[in-house]
Amino acid sequence: MNYLYSLILFAVVSSATPGPNNILVMTSGLNFGVKKSLPVLCGICLGFAFMLLIVGFGFGQVFDLFPHLHTIIKISGVLYLLYLAWLISSSSDGLGTKEQPEPLSFFNGALFQWVNPKAWVVATGAIAAFTTSNSEFAAQALIIAGTFLIVSFPCVGIWLYFGTWLKRYLNHEHHRKWFNFLMSGLLVFSVLPVIGELIKPFT
Template sequence: MVMTSGLNFGVKKSLPLLAGICLGFTLMLLLVGLGFAQLFAVFPGLHLLIKCVGTLYLLYLALLIARSAGEISAKHQSKPLTFMKGALFQWVNAKAWVVATGAIAAFTSAGAGFYSQNMTIALIFFIVSFPSVGLWLVFGSLLKNWLGSERSRKGFNFAMAALLVLSVVPVVREILAQLA
């Protein structure tokens, strides 16, 4: 998603999306550490619901990417995703939920230091996320020079959409196994 935004809109116009993703995930990580994991224990159906909604959202994004115009001209392009959409995306992204709950479970211990451990984990994820996600953004922007024709850009967008769909296959399998 970030790489496609970098390709279609450039780094500068995609920075709000980058910031939204990084801040949205950090907030999610903090809240999971402060109590959402307990909610999943009490309401296990909530976890499945979030997975289903997240998977549908990712498939919707794949559709938007596949259908996006192959032209780079601003008058033919829609706007890049905003800060808020990037932040909210984390909340319906099943993989983000798995990473957040897994990180809290793996890197904290019960006891007096739990809150400081949770804050440390969130801070580390926050610091690391900007350069990590930023690399995808820069890579997408660099691809703009290599994808000179509308046909190659459409092919690239379709390939990125297909990869996004493939990335949710394991989640769909897990959902189907839970429903069976």
């Protein structure tokens, strides 16, 4: 029982603290509201639970066997994150007009987990800390993924409602645009460690 309490506490702290996922959801809530942001929220929560299962079932061993695959995924991930940052920075261009851009989709949220540095740290940390090398490893990985799935919806959802709350105070298009620039900048900043790893061999 103490194991489960510790796991739940870890999941709450990891999911509720600031990070790329929460920045993404908060920005979507500000620009599009709760209803239109539910797909990206579900994509983040379900996508991360799936990521935990993949990591738990030994996806890291694939990288050990094929190190170049890891580099390819990192490069693709950085490019995708920069694309998402661009979407956020330009998401206020059409506010209040017929050209209003579409909110991020379920697929965007799920795919974002694989380029989210915090998601990788939390996933590998959770599997390392809350599993043991015995016959129950698969069941333990399922429990961890299930716990994060349940906990992440309210924890990440809080940031979505925070974004809609901010909408009351950022009702001027100019203010929203600067807010979106700030959020996209934070997303780019969050991936700088990954970019540093990629260019390190060439320095």
